[in-house]
Amino acid sequence: MGKTSNKIYIIGHKNPDTDSICSAIAYTALKNKISSKEHCARRAGQINEETQYVLKRFGVEAPVYMSDVGTQIKDIEIRETKGVSSSISLKKAWQLMKDENVVTLPITDKENRLEGLITIGDITTSYMEVFDSAILSAARTQYKNIIETLEGTMVVGNEHGYFVKGKVLIAAANPDLMENFIEPDDLVILGNRYESQLCAIEMNASCIIVCEGAKISMTIKKLAEERDCVVISTPHDTYTVARLINQSMPIKYFMRKDKLITFKTEDFTEVAKEVMAKKRHRDFPIINKKGFYVGMISRRNLLNMTRKQLILVDHNEASQAVDQVEEAEILEIIDHHRLGSLETISPVFFRNEPVGCTATIIYKMYLENKVEIEPHIAGLLCAAIISDTLMYRSPTCTAFDKAAAEELAKIAGIDVEEFAHEMFHAGSNLKNKSPEEIFYQDFKKFSVSGISFGVGQINSMNADELEEIKGKLIPYLDKAYQEHGIDMLFFMLTNIIAESTEVICQGKDAKSVVESAFDVKSDSDSYILKNVVSRKKQLIPAFMSAIQQ
Incomplete structure (x- = not known):
């Protein structure tokens, strides 16, 4: 992007x-x-x-x-891995990962908000470690996914319907024995035997899958319609169907949706590096300011950041x-x-x-x-x-x-x-300004010989106005001094017409620095410096010389 x-x-x-x-x-x-x-x-x-x-x-x-x-996340190359629907099958997700050469797929809603993630590891787990014959219905698998996974066709029923109750079984026995283990709402995988198909429908199976592209008689179709039983035909043999069918489950059943580690486009890469070091994920989703998903990044992206x-x-x-x-x-x-x-x-x-x-x-x-x-x-x-x-x-x-x-x-x-x-x-029209706003209007920090100090400045053509500003600033100086943690603090109240500056100061050695730099004395924390108006050319060089001495 x-x-x-x-x-x-x-x-x-x-x-x-x-x-x-x-x-x-x-x-x-x-x-x-x-x-x-x-x-x-x-x-x-x-x-x-x-x-x-x-x-x-x-x-x-x-x-x-x-x-x-x-450097922020938005400054690096974000891989635009497109978000997928949570309803797609495990098989389709696997194929998308292969096509995109990625190990993580983001799952988004219709508005492109992140709902979850699924990884190759999640898909492998679903295939290798799930032995529950009722998992297909527990996952609320859509018949459309089953047809797509098995490369089949819908003979009877609505492909947008869902298999939501019952287990998956293979009708390898004769019809007499089938009656003992087929229960209502089961999904039955079977071959071309008319008797087995009839038995499954009469036992109130919710779906039968007929393998090897076997012909399905008009009687079976009619009875399936009457009993509200879905009939799917597939060119695959029974073994292949049994092996593939769990891959038709929707990814939302296996996706990770809790405690997702995401980054925002405005996040700094230093923060991302720290998180990535602790969490050994391959990919991390990126969300923009409005909360929409924009893409994925990995550790490799941080190496090539600009x-x-x-x-x-x-x-x-x-x-x-x-x-x-x-x-x-x-x-x-x-x-x-x-x-x-x-x-x-x-x-x-x-x-x-x-x-x-x-x-x-x-x-x-x-x-x-x-x-x-x-x-x-x-x-x-x-x-x-x-x-x-x-x-x-x-x-x-x-x-x-x-x-x-x-x-x-x-x-x-x-x-x-x-x-x-x-x-x-x-x-200089600062009547309605707080001491803090006045102080930071023009404030700079400096450092010399290991000593740090700050100097602020206000310029005015009005002596009365400068006196009023001084009254506001003096009580605030100690707070500013403590906040910055510096050695000395100075503020210049510069009268442009008189071409002079009154300096107020705070800090252990602040007074001695002013007195040494400009050969002046004062009983207070305030000094009048005649013919001094420039912080850069007059005040700072004099202060630095005094500090170094």
């Missing part, structure tokens, strides 16, 4: 900012124009207020959320990447941050430039590939640059960032100053 692994996912970091989301969307649009492969934008976290405003402003839908990129293919934008740190990124195949990384801890299986296309925004690099790639930038894409790229460079105030901003944003603004038909004010206001 078709696999989702032929798609390439372009995704930013967890707790995505405007650059992460807009760059993923814009790069997806570019790749789909210059590549024959299908590219899809995805997001690794909740979209913040600022980014929501930008997407709505330019009429673009948010990328689909992708929480995990581990990893999800990713292009990462705006990050190259393992701690910031989508969960189980190590299980995926990374094809490209487009970023503007320091080199991080991410490792790849094979060589990748890696583009990292010392500019203020990943969107600036994406803009360059549009120009290099001579692809026209549509107005809505220009708007997204421009918004990302304005956001990441704090409207050119960040020390990370380069002349090319500004030139790119101005050119993109023309294509998008927006005024940079006016648009920036609206965007930042939307991003």
